[in-house]
Amino acid sequence: MTREQDVNNVVEDFADKAKWVARIVAKRRWLVLFVASGLALISGVFIAAVPDRYRASATVYVDTDTVLKPLMSGITFQPDVDQQVRVLARTLISRPNVERLVGLPQLHFQALTASAHEELVARLMTEIMVVPTASDNLYQITYRGPSPERAKSVVDETVQMFVHSGLGAKKRDSREAGRFIEDQIKLYEGKLVDAESRLKEFKARNFGVSGTSNQDYFTRVSVLTDEVGKLRIALIAAEKSRDSYARELAATDPHDEARLDAQKKHLDELLSSYTEAHPEVISTRRVIATLEAEAQARKTAGTRVWDQPGKTATSPVYQRLRLSLADTEAQVASLRSQLAAQQERLDQVRALASRVPGVEADLAQLNRDYEVIRKNYDLMVARREAASLGVKLDESSRFTEFKLVEPTRVSRTPIFPSRLHLALMAAVATLAVGVAAAIVADLMWPTFDETSSLRMFSKRPVLGSVPTLLTIHDKRAQRMSAYRFMAASAALVTMQAMWLAWVTSH
Numbered sequence: 001m002t003r004e005q006d007v008n009n010v011v012e013d014f015a016d017k018a019k020w021v022a023r024i025v026a027k028r029r030w031l032v033l034f035v036a037s038g039l040a041l042i043s044g045v046f047i048a049a050v051p052d053r054y055r056a057s058a059t060v061y062v063d064t065d066t067v068l069k070p071l072m073s074g075i076t077f078q079p080d081v082d083q084q085v086r087v088l089a090r091t092l093i094s095r096p097n098v099e100r101l102v103g104l105p106q107l108h109f110q111a112l113t114a115s116a117h118e119e120l121v122a123r124l125m126t127e128i129m130v131v132p133t134a135s136d137n138l139y140q141i142t143y144r145g146p147s148p149e150r151a152k153s154v155v156d157e158t159v160q161m162f163v164h165s166g167l168g169a170k171k172r173d174s175r176e177a178g179r180f181i182e183d184q185i186k187l188y189e190g191k192l193v194d195a196e197s198r199l200k201e202f203k204a205r206n207f208g209v210s211g212t213s214n215q216d217y218f219t220r221v222s223v224l225t226d227e228v229g230k231l232r233i234a235l236i237a238a239e240k241s242r243d244s245y246a247r248e249l250a251a252t253d254p255h256d257e258a259r260l261d262a263q264k265k266h267l268d269e270l271l272s273s274y275t276e277a278h279p280e281v282i283s284t285r286r287v288i289a290t291l292e293a294e295a296q297a298r299k300t301a302g303t304r305v306w307d308q309p310g311k312t313a314t315s316p317v318y319q320r321l322r323l324s325l326a327d328t329e330a331q332v333a334s335l336r337s338q339l340a341a342q343q344e345r346l347d348q349v350r351a352l353a354s355r356v357p358g359v360e361a362d363l364a365q366l367n368r369d370y371e372v373i374r375k376n377y378d379l380m381v382a383r384r385e386a387a388s389l390g391v392k393l394d395e396s397s398r399f400t401e402f403k404l405v406e407p408t409r410v411s412r413t414p415i416f417p418s419r420l421h422l423a424l425m426a427a428v429a430t431l432a433v434g435v436a437a438a439i440v441a442d443l444m445w446p447t448f449d450e451t452s453s454l455r456m457f458s459k460r461p462v463l464g465s466v467p468t469l470l471t472i473h474d475k476r477a478q479r480m481s482a483y484r485f486m487a488a489s490a491a492l493v494t495m496q497a498m499w500l501a502w503v504t505s506h
Helices: 003-028 030-047 080-089 095-102 113-126 148-205 217-250 254-271 279-301 318-351 356-396 419-444 451-458 472-505
Strands: 054-063 129-132 138-146 401-410
Touching: 003 030, 003 419, 030 419, 030 472, 054 148, 080 129, 080 148, 080 472, 095 113, 113 138, 138 148, 148 356, 217 318, 254 401, 254 419, 419 472
Parallel strands: none
Antiparallel strands: 054 138, 054 401, 129 138
């Protein structure tokens, strides 16, 4: 079977069904007309009560990318403005906001009963739409109202509420954040004072045990031990230096030294004028040799002639040695005193070894608590400064700017489905329901005016048919019935046309 044959079969089947429907409609035309007329009347009453709807829309752009935003990064706290705007758009059409819209005098909502007011608020919450567009931060506000003026006013007021709700929410958040931070600062300030008092009382109560120099017990013992060792080494070096000066001083003759220096000076003067063979040069050298030999002999014997009564030290070398010896003896005395003091402190610290671990543990806990409280306090103070800077920044320049990209526009004609659309659909639907009622009636109470239809219904052979002979009176009655049907049909069509005209004009 070719495609053309398939098409022909479908067309023939459709034609047969169309003829079948046409015969049923012709046979039960009064039922079709009665059902269509009744439904037309009911649908007309219903459609007359349905008001037309006009669509108003506006587009708002929320600009969150300002020049100050990257400049103030890290200096002040910056909330997620994009997230706040998205949440604001989703929660804008809430009951409190819609009730505020209903109460606006410029929208001309009439005074309603409590139940009517609740119904109006619920309907507006579903009819006012705030929808983000495909582009970032673009929001379209739409509303379908019973009149163009009402629709435009509702959208305008919703746009204003959108803009001012964002600003108001930011100000409320700033004030609440400021109050919360101030309360937390006062709370941590009290805790910090208490922690400082406990730490001070603990150090005063355990003075000398631990915590006086920010060192633990073992560190203090180690430091004191090192200091005692260094003082001992310094004392030993000072004592050796003192003994060395004493030995040199004991071996120095304050008088012969001066004479020896005088003779050497005289020799230098002679040599500048005479040679080594000059008798006076030879004599001076002999005197120098004698004085040196006597000095060496006295050193060997250990005698101190200058300590005898009436003897006064006149040698510069001897005087320097005596001063150095006095300095080293004073240094030795000072080092001995320091060593004794440090050794006493070391002994005292070592004597407290049994108390130190518990005191150190308590002090570590107190310091840890104090540092935690102080860190939180400093953090809250820093947050307060950042919040204060953020508030000042909001007052001088806003991070969020609302721009009305597309002003409110209202559709000139009612949107689908308007009363005209409903009327046209009702006109077609009433006729279709009438035809369907005729088909149902024929299927439930079938009648046959042709042998072929009877044969198809009964699945049995038809032996014959009896024709009907119409008289003149019967023919006249059929013509009158046809006229009445045409008049009723024309009346129905006229009423539908007048109804459509009225709907279009209103």
